[in-house]
Amino acid sequence: MTGINVARLVEVGRPLQVGTATKPAPGPREVLVRVAACGLVPNSDNVVNGRTPFTLPELPAIFGLDVSGTIEAVGEHVLNLAAGQRVYVDPHLVCGTCHQCRRGRTDLCPNGCLRGYFASSPGGAKLLGRYEFGGLSEYVVAEDRNIAVLPDSIDLDTAARFGYVGTSFGALKKGRLGPSKTLLVNGVTGTLGVAAVAIALGMGATRILGVGRNQALLQRINALAPGRIATVSSEDGVDLPKWTLDQTDGLGVDVMYDCLGVGGDGNTTDALRRAVKAGGRTILAAGGVDADLTETYAEAMSRDTATLGSGWFDAGEADEMIAMIGAGIIDLSILEHKVFPLAQVNEAFTFVGDRPGGFANVVVRPRPDIHQVD
Secondary structure (H helix, E strand, O other): OOEEEEEOOOOOOOOOOOEEEEEOOOOOOOEEEEEEEEEOOOOHHHOOOOOOHHHOOOOOOOOOOOEEEEEEEEEEHHHHHHOEEEEEEOOEEEEOOHHHOOOOOOOOOOEEEEEOOOEHHHHHHHHHOOOOOOEEEEEEEEEHHHHOOOOOOOHHHHHHHHHHHHHHHHHHHHHHOOOOOOOEOOOOOOOHHHHHHHHHHHHHOOOOEEEOHHHHHHHHHHHHOOOOOOEEEEEOHHHHOHHHHHOOOOEEEEEEEEEEOOOHHHHHHHHHHHHHEEEEEEEOOOOOOOOOOOOOHHHHHHHOOEEOOOOOHHHHHHHHHHHHOOOOOOOOOOEEEEEEEHHHHHHHHHHHHOEEEEEEEEEEEEEOOOOOOO
């Protein structure tokens, strides 16, 4: 049996331990992927340090959410996938048999979980234990339906960010964003927020407004498309709903995307919902925010706005997003890759935990022989 390098979370709040494990083998409907990069975002640091309400894998566990790499082997019943293909591995696991899965709403599966990350239900915790290897490993095994093939135009470091890029893509699709529409992103300087701006530019949004805290990052976001983007700091004492209305000739935005980080101010979220255009949509993706959203009966009836949740994306949205990124319609060249070898995995968590902002793409490369990702 072949030994491979892995990083394990042994105790919450303690550094991960780098060690070895037996190389996994794919089952009949599974794929073995040689990992090129595993992405880390600030919430990864929250998870390993216990700052999350969700259930972690049984410890010790090989951690790591987003994976890009190359298929090394496929199970005997796998179709349309082959060794040598460059891929993104979707970590979202679902049961496939519940009411929601059977009607095509896998995003609402009550047993859903994120491999190498966390679960939010007893069924999800059980499913989480089915796959031992998270992305901080030289190899992972995944179901064939969780594999998205990448074009050569997408580098594997960028693809290791696709869980969070895809979260924003799925959210904006749910918000029905498109050409000539206006968008407000609350939490614009973070991982989800910067991705949302890049996606919205590619989708043809004519006006993109952003609320964040870091002035330097807000200026960088403005520079992506001067004239189409305007931002404001939530710490400047500005009346944010009024600012939004002023930026849209009093109409409000077609879509508001709320993607605040853990511990964000949900009161801001509630206030900004009043700046969504009548008939518009608010999409919530900030699972770490603790707040109540209020609306009177009269407001709900007369304004006819929808407030929807979005926690992930489906396979069709993944393929659509990858096609748009591959063609350059969604431009992710704005990402700045910060790369760590597996031996420095804890330094990577420290770096991302300091919240470098949504332009930083923090990846861990588990294989010592990989010096540059094609």
